[in-house]
Amino acid sequence: MHIPHRPRASLGALVSAACCAVLGAGLLAGAGTASASAKPSAQEAAGSKVVGYFTEWGTYDRKYYVKNIETSGSAAELTHINYAFGNVTSGKCAMGDSYAATDRAYTAAESVDGVADTWDQPLRGNFNQLLKLKKKHPGLKVLWSFGGWTWSSGFGEAAKNPAAFAQSCYDLVKNSKWAGVFDGIDIDWEYPNACGNSCDTSGREAFKNLMGALRSKFGSSALVTAAITADATGGGKIDAADYAGAAQYVNWYNPMTYDYFGAWDATGPTAPHSPLNSYSGIPKANFYTSATIAKLKGLGIPASKLLLGIGFYGRGWTGVTQAAPGGTATGPAAGTYEQGIDDYKVLKTKCPATGTVGGNAYAKCGNNWWSYDTPATIGTKMTYKNQQGLGGTFFWELSGDTANGELIKAIN
Numbered sequence: 001m002h003i004p005h006r007p008r009a010s011l012g013a014l015v016s017a018a019c020c021a022v023l024g025a026g027l028l029a030g031a032g033t034a035s036a037s038a039k040p041s042a043q044e045a046a047g048s049k050v051v052g053y054f055t056e057w058g059t060y061d062r063k064y065y066v067k068n069i070e071t072s073g074s075a076a077e078l079t080h081i082n083y084a085f086g087n088v089t090s091g092k093c094a095m096g097d098s099y100a101a102t103d104r105a106y107t108a109a110e111s112v113d114g115v116a117d118t119w120d121q122p123l124r125g126n127f128n129q130l131l132k133l134k135k136k137h138p139g140l141k142v143l144w145s146f147g148g149w150t151w152s153s154g155f156g157e158a159a160k161n162p163a164a165f166a167q168s169c170y171d172l173v174k175n176s177k178w179a180g181v182f183d184g185i186d187i188d189w190e191y192p193n194a195c196g197n198s199c200d201t202s203g204r205e206a207f208k209n210l211m212g213a214l215r216s217k218f219g220s221s222a223l224v225t226a227a228i229t230a231d232a233t234g235g236g237k238i239d240a241a242d243y244a245g246a247a248q249y250v251n252w253y254n255p256m257t258y259d260y261f262g263a264w265d266a267t268g269p270t271a272p273h274s275p276l277n278s279y280s281g282i283p284k285a286n287f288y289t290s291a292t293i294a295k296l297k298g299l300g301i302p303a304s305k306l307l308l309g310i311g312f313y314g315r316g317w318t319g320v321t322q323a324a325p326g327g328t329a330t331g332p333a334a335g336t337y338e339q340g341i342d343d344y345k346v347l348k349t350k351c352p353a354t355g356t357v358g359g360n361a362y363a364k365c366g367n368n369w370w371s372y373d374t375p376a377t378i379g380t381k382m383t384y385k386n387q388q389g390l391g392g393t394f395f396w397e398l399s400g401d402t403a404n405g406e407l408i409k410a411i412n
Contacts, residue, residue: 049307049392050411051080051254053145055399056100056126061337064399066129067112072405074398075137077412080223082186082254083130084397086146088154091161092168093146101125102178112136127178134180143223144173145186152190153198159206162213170217184223184251185214191229192241208246215249227254230309232286232295244299251305254394255296257289258311261371263332263340266317270327272371273315276359276381281326288358289381293388303389308381310393312400312407314347314372316340323364325357325371333368343400344407347372359384375410382411 052074058064069075087094095101102125108116112132117124123131134140146169147155158165173182190196192207200206214224226246231237243253261271261283269281275288282288286295289308296306317340319330332340342350351370353361359380362371373381385393393411401407 048412049079049252049394050077050408051082051307051392051394052078052408053082053084053395053397054126055084055397056096058397058399059100059104059126062399065106065110066126066133067110068403069398070112070133070136072398072401072403072408074401074405074408075133075140077405077408078137078140079392080141080143080183081130081398082143082145082225082394083126083182084145085148085151085188086144086172087151088147088158089151091154091157091165093165093172094168095172096151099125102127123178127181130181131178141183141223142181143184143186143225144182145188145227147188147190149190149197152188152196152200155189155192155206155210156200156202159192159202159210162209163217165210166213166217169214173218184225185218186223186225186227186254187211187214188227190227191237194229194237194240204240204242205245207241207243208249211246211249223251225250225252225254227256230255230257230260230289230292232291233284234286236286238292238295238299243296244301247301247305252307252391253296253301253305254307255292255309256396257292257309258396259315260284260287262315263317263329266329266331268317268320268327268329270317270320270322270325270329270362270369270371272325272358272360272362274309274311274360274371274373275357276377276384279325279358282358283326290384293390297388304391306388306390307392307394308385308390310373310378310381310395310407310411312344312373312395312397313341314344314351314370316342316351316368316370318368320364320367320369322369323354325362325369327369329369333370342370344372344374345400345402348374348402348406373407375406378407378410 085096087096104125105117108114112129229237258274261273271283277290278288316333317329318333320327335342351363351365353363360371361374361377
């Protein structure tokens, strides 16, 4: 089974990665001319969007179902769900895992409404469960997110013919078999004209052209959004693409203001992965949330089109002797599903926070050092979000929260 990774950049690793080859120019045609004019609800207009990622593959090992969005109380707190991920291949939008999306049969105990799927019903899987959740919460919107870390390599081909790409996405998102599930599309291209899991050389205008074509095809009433880099360094990933020029086509951006630091730098220094502000000894200048937001606003992107990113997980090192940030390490700390990362719901008990630095909590347990957001640090970030006039908050991802939704409730 092919599982795409998180929509996170491992930002610190990417800036130092040797993969970053000389980037080509190559301007692309195909951008549409329509702009985003969908009228927001009163709650959205007040800067209260709360967008949570739901992972297609989380229904396997994690056993996190759409029903858990309801039972945790998260559904009542959310305004939007980003369903992650659809694939991008051969220049087109494509299904990620069709079994998980449309075919898996849910038992009564697993189902949002307590009704089991039948063998002959036309739609099962996550998509049908999302329909049931939307029935319980009529104001809730769902977007299908395409790309992510593993599947972003397909955007380079898509950028060669933006109109054809947009048509393929529209046909898939609006497929009559799952009519009513999706209210729009989210693009998670990591990264236009820069390096992520692979290096893109589409040129600085490629992202703007792609988003323009999507807006033209989907029209002004659909939601069109994008997760974008948080790299605010001079000449970094924000500068590699015309995010300001593309802003006219999106309802909002999700700048991925997490994963600034992590155990991809195996020997450290230890540092909070999602700092709000700089602090004495921070390993890299402009690698913190408020620098990212300031850079994007400085380009002319309206604050109302920027959401604040929160990670519902922590990043950790092992072999650490120093309790304060800035210590040396020997590698990534053990995680439940992946080295160097674990969910908040695990870390709050396994390694309770003992301090904060740069507005992010940290803890040392044995020879392991972790950083993550807590309800308290999220509260500080929400004050910042409101002061900056941002459009709301988004987070990766729903299954990292506690069974009673501690973190999402802190957002609200």
